[in-house]
Amino acid sequence: MAHHGFAVAFCLNHHQGGATRLSQTGTTVQIEQLLPPALRGELLLTTAMTEPAGGSDVSALTTTATPVDGGWTLSGTKAWMTNGLLVGGLIVLARVGDAAGAENIASFYVPFGASESVKRTEVLVPGGRSFRLAEVAFDKHFVPDWCLIAPPGAALKASMTAVNGARVHVAAMSVATLYAALCEAVDYCENRKAFGKPLTGHQGLRWELAEVSVRLEAANALVFRAAEQIQIGENPVGLAAQAKKFAVDTAIWGIDQCVRIVGATGASAAHRLNMHLAEVRMAAYADGTNEMLLDRVGRGLSSAYPKSIS
Ligand SMILES: Cc1cc2nc3c(=O)[nH]c(=O)nc-3n(C[C@H](O)[C@H](O)[C@H](O)COP(=O)(O)OP(=O)(O)OC[C@H]3O[C@@H](n4cnc5c(N)ncnc54)[C@H](O)[C@@H]3O)c2cc1C
Known part of the structure; x- marks a missing residue:
């Protein structure tokens, strides 16, 4: 694919990476809910680690996941999301609790739904618009329990x-x-x-x-x-x-x-x-x-x- 265009291969590879990981480590519910539409190309997957304040030092991320009845609420902003303008959700790394470092970082599949608690903005990159890059901000966005992918400590x-x-x-x-x-x-x-x-x-x-x-x-x-x-x-x-x-x-x-x-x-x-x-x-x-x-x-x-x- 990259013979024809690097960006399209890169975007599909991001999707492939998310789907492969779900198939290997996802729960039965996650596999049933997410993999069939992902394989049909109806659901695109992107992993969200980078934040506006930095991407290299992932362990310093500041997006938080707070436990609530039936799930979690997510707050924070993810930057440079590949396929970000197209996806209906993200695999998000977020911090559960106040401790710094990697021990309390968990990962979640975060469906956007029609919620007003998710706002996405295009990242304009001259020559790089095929990556469909977006910044995605969450404001107390609800994530159901079944969407926890890796518990605190295992995600990073x-x-x-x-x-x-x-x-x-x-x-x-x-x-x-x-x-x-x-x-x-x-x-x-x-x-x-x-x-x-x-x-x-x-x-x-x-x-x-x-x-x-x-x-x-x-x-x-x-x-x-x-x-x-x-x-x-x-x-x-x-x-x-x-x-x-x-x-x-x-x-x-x-x-x-x-x-x-x-x-x-x-x-x-x-x-x-x-x-x-x-x-x-x-x-x-x-x-x-x-x-x-x-x-x-x-x-x-x-x-x-x-x-x-x-
Ligand atoms: C096309 C594209 C697609 C992307 N897709 C995604 C995605 O889907 N999901 C996602 O999570 N992220 C994505 N990213 C973000 C990417 O992972 C980050 O840009 C990358 O991790 C670097 O982070 P940063 O840009 O914030 O730079 P920073 O971390 O701010 O670093 C700035 C500069 O400082 C240097 N630097 C930092 N720390 C050190 C150090 N200790 N020693 C020496 N030099 C240092 C860096 O090498 C860099 O040159 C994407 C980026 C691009 C361009």
Whole structure:
């Protein structure tokens, strides 16, 4: 899907992540109520961690869930919700009680219904409107008991494990979008002539395209290594972070090269190149910024690269 458009693949992947998690850890009621419409595409799922005051430090979130008869009331604001303009509810991480840290963070499926206690506002992102991003504010919004997904203390760990998988998915999508951009650039350069020969007949330009292909294949190989670990049931925190950082950086750099290499037409709507670049740019924030990813890699250095190799 990301060959055609990074944003649409990213939005569907968010939905997939929510549905997979519900199918693995949801209660019978949640599975019966939510999975069939989610599989039919009638119900879109998005996980809501980020708040306007910050996204990297999830354990500092301030949205609260207060127990009431038959459920909870939710208050607080979630920012940068993928599919936020389309969803009829969110999987929300919220704090139960006053204690700081991760111990009292729980997660809920929060249906919006027709309630006035939910307000959503579009987040305007030039070049990124396909993500349908929204900020969603809850004001004492009622959530029924059956919607509790992970109890206080368990939610953050479960969400971070899911984010780890999502990092590899985003890395794979970035590689796929770069592949599409490179194919488009190569095709154009084979057919456009300058100084009496195709653009690819000029060694300088041909080498620039070749350099993009080298880094693309390196990123792809790293993504495969991380994906294989996930496939066999491991939780490769460092490898997933390495894959996401390298693939996203490589895609942003590589697509930018393609936009430039083909000449002015690369910036125009005659090509998909500028759209690919604007959409892949968004991958640098979602599911962990570069600094957060390097932090993950850095913490695991001594076990991933031990003094003596046995
Ligand atoms: C297209 C898109 C879709 C998204 N979809 C969702 C979604 O569906 N659900 C959701 O919950 N969120 C979503 N997000 C939000 C995303 O997860 C956050 O943007 C991300 O976690 C970073 O948070 P922030 O933007 O608030 O930056 P901040 O946390 O405010 O950080 C700002 C800068 O400071 C750096 N920084 C922070 N802490 C440190 C540190 N300790 N050391 C060094 N540098 C640091 C960061 O790397 C960053 O460069 C989405 C974002 C985008 C762009």
